[in-house]
Amino acid sequence: MQSPSQAATVEPSAPAEYLEVKSLIKWFGKDRAVDNVSFSIPKGHFLTLLGPSGCGKTTTLMSIAGLHSIDSGSISVGGLVYTDPKRGLFLAPEQRDIGMVFQSYAIWPHMTVAQNVAYPLEIRKVERSEIEARVAEVLKLVGLADFADKLATQLSGGQQQRASLARAIVAKPRLLLFDEPLSNLDLKLREKMRVELKRIQKEVGITSIYVTHDQSEALVMSDDIIVMSKGRIEQKGGPVDIYTRPVNSYVSNFIGVANLLKGRVVSMLDHGFGEVEVETPDNTKALLAAKLHVDMKPGSETVLSIRPENVKITRSYEGPVSIVGKVEQAIFLGNCIDARVSWGGFEWKVLAHPRTQLVEGEKVFLKPDPAHTLAVRP
Ligand SMILES: Nc1ncnc2c1ncn2[C@@H]1O[C@H](COP(=O)(O)OP(=O)(O)OP(=O)(O)O)[C@@H](O)[C@H]1O
Ligand SMILES: [Mg+2]
Known part of the structure; x- marks a missing residue:
């Protein structure tokens, strides 16, 4: 693994697409969890990785986050190389400037909602007055303005997930990664949060990758959907494309x-x-x-x-x-x-x-x- 300073390589000519994943391969022992996956998306897009359990969605996401090393291929965002093992490049996760929201809410129970959300700005040494303004703005955006001083544990599941989202976006990261963030919520709330989450993402405009095995969630939220099976991409396209022009029987059967x-x-x-x-x-x-x-x-x-x-x-x-x-x-x-x-x-x-x-x-x-x-x- 290279030191982060060596790895912060910016491509001389920035590509038209913002996120570029090229020929990504990840082995776990004798299994290829991700098998030669390539895709790219423009800045501000909302991309969903959709597929059944075990098809490699989380592994792909973790590779982008730098929480997994990869065996071959490359990942870059806005011309900044995150990882490219052939060139010996690996940018440390904390230098990738990524916001993440997971299935488990992962907010700190001993802190208030505002303290949770302020944290990413504090570690970036942002000034106190600006932190306060940004936290208030983001809490308003996610509908938690009245909950700033509550302890995280005093929130409902849906509210905790809003708090996680607020914390993920407050520092305006280069990329947002979501791994089944709504799957712990009941159906009614899930349906409401889909629309909310999409609205907020549009408003902040941060390029996002969203992982789910729920096809209706993918159809509702995404600009682009990648349908995966067994570590491979079956099809990439917009929701209408994937639904009306599936390329094979697997995609046709998986969506709708x-x-x-x-x-x-x-x-x-x-x-x-x-x-x-x-x-x-x-x-x-x-x-x-x-x-x-x-x-x-x-x-x-x-x-x-x-x-x-x-x-x-x-x-x-x-x-x-x-x-x-x-x-x-x-x-x-x-x-x-x-x-x-x-x-x-x-x-x-x-x-x-x-x-x-x-x-x-x-x-x-x-x-x-x-x-x-x-x-x-x-
Ligand atoms: N840390 C690990 N060690 C060994 N094998 C792993 C590890 N993580 C994932 N795998 C394997 O890699 C494959 C892809 O797993 P991954 O977690 O990416 O699937 P997924 O699409 O996110 O599934 P799910 O919808 O169940 O979360 C699976 O076969 C899984 O068993
Ligand atoms: Mg997963």
Whole structure:
């Protein structure tokens, strides 16, 4: 490990992207916890690392914080190299100027809220009058102005998390890192805090990386989402991108609900569309028009991903339809009907208009919308 002074290397030409992680690899014994991960984000962005337990989210975050050394690759922020083992560079965690908020609140119980929040400014030797002004400003921002003199232990879970956030942002760090900060809160509070936290991040404008395994949290909060699995990146994109244009069946299944049908491309149509023959578990076949992933051609194995809201369900025959199914379940949810339709051993999930009259056991016609029928990588 190099001494911090040696490591404070600033790249001669600052890159367009603010945070740059290149080919990051981290081994734990014989396991590659992070397996060649590269991504970058512009200044002020809110990026979420999303994926199931054990996929390497925390390890990636800790590597950025400098709490893990990495085996290879490089990390830099605003042109300042945090770590690059090939060049022998490693900036100590306390020199990375990072604010962190974790699942456990990690605020000091013997101090008041104001003292907790003032701490990062005190270690930076900021003047007392400025500390007081900044602490008051930040407490107001997170909605704790009236709690400044309470002991941290006298706060509720949600308030403690606001205090942690205030402490993380008070010194205006280069980067904010969040590791499942809302997972200890109950659902109602979690939903409220998502929106709050996003508002505060926008207001302070600090580039943030947020770790969660909760897809709806990721969709609500992020400018960009990285979907991870087994230490690798499956897809990076904005929430709308990831939801409407998943590249493979893993992403499609992880974000939201999708009907996933195995198939094979049989012919090309215009404008990136093709015909895909799908097959159900009991060998019922159908030919469906689908938007093809760029590298697909006739013969390519694929999975069709069709969201429940993109399947039209009718009782009357309206021109060529490939799928005739049976209503197994129709649940009225107020703004829609959540229907299950069986077809050749496959169960379609369909969201129908609330006024659709569906009777369990009846025959219906399903028409997936070709524009939203995606042929993705298996
Ligand atoms: N300190 C460690 N020593 C050994 N193995 C570790 C260590 N930390 C993590 N791992 C392993 O590395 C892999 C990735 O772990 P990581 O904590 O990054 O996952 P995660 O995506 O944050 O999961 P979770 O959602 O459960 O927090 C896992 O297989 C884990 O067991
Ligand atoms: Mg984790």
